[in-house]
Amino acid sequence: MLLRNVNETYVNGSIGTVVQVSSDKIKVDFEGVVLTIEKYTFSKSDPVTGIALSGRHQFPLKVAYAITIHKSQGTMTLPCVEVNCKFATNPGQIGVAVGRAVSTDGLRVVNYSPTMLKGHPAGVYKFYGEIQTVSTALDSTECCKHEHIETQESRD
Known part of the structure; x- marks a missing residue:
């Protein structure tokens, strides 16, 4: 590597x-x-x-x-991946590791238990919900039609 x-x-x-x-x-x-x-x-x-x-x-x-999940983050994909879930403690950690595999043919998961899958804290979902609201608002031009927004025309 x-x-x-x-x-x-x-x-x-x-x-x-x-x-x-x-x-x-x-x-x-x-x-x-x-x-x-x-x-x-x-x-x-x-x-x-x-x-x-x-x-x-x-x-x-x-x-x-053998590399850590930290080294494989980003856009890296690997043809052969063995994910050892033994020390997985954080939400999304197993999903990120499994997502490095190019296909299921080259994927092996060991020391896995369904109890290891953890959801993110509620605050994370709330945060992403607010981002969606903001991005939806930014896609619209409605905010630009309000009187409190000064435009070049109103300054001239």
């Missing part, structure tokens, strides 16, 4: 297969496209002074036979 963006197509989280390794480069096959990955310097700098505090020079790759 890439740990940094190489270009717009091959980004942090892209998964490939290592096909060749040498001391200064690793060739990785990303579904028929072989990229040469060279070492990269990762560093941590002081946010105020910009002075480098630490750094390491390594290949921007990691073994990806």
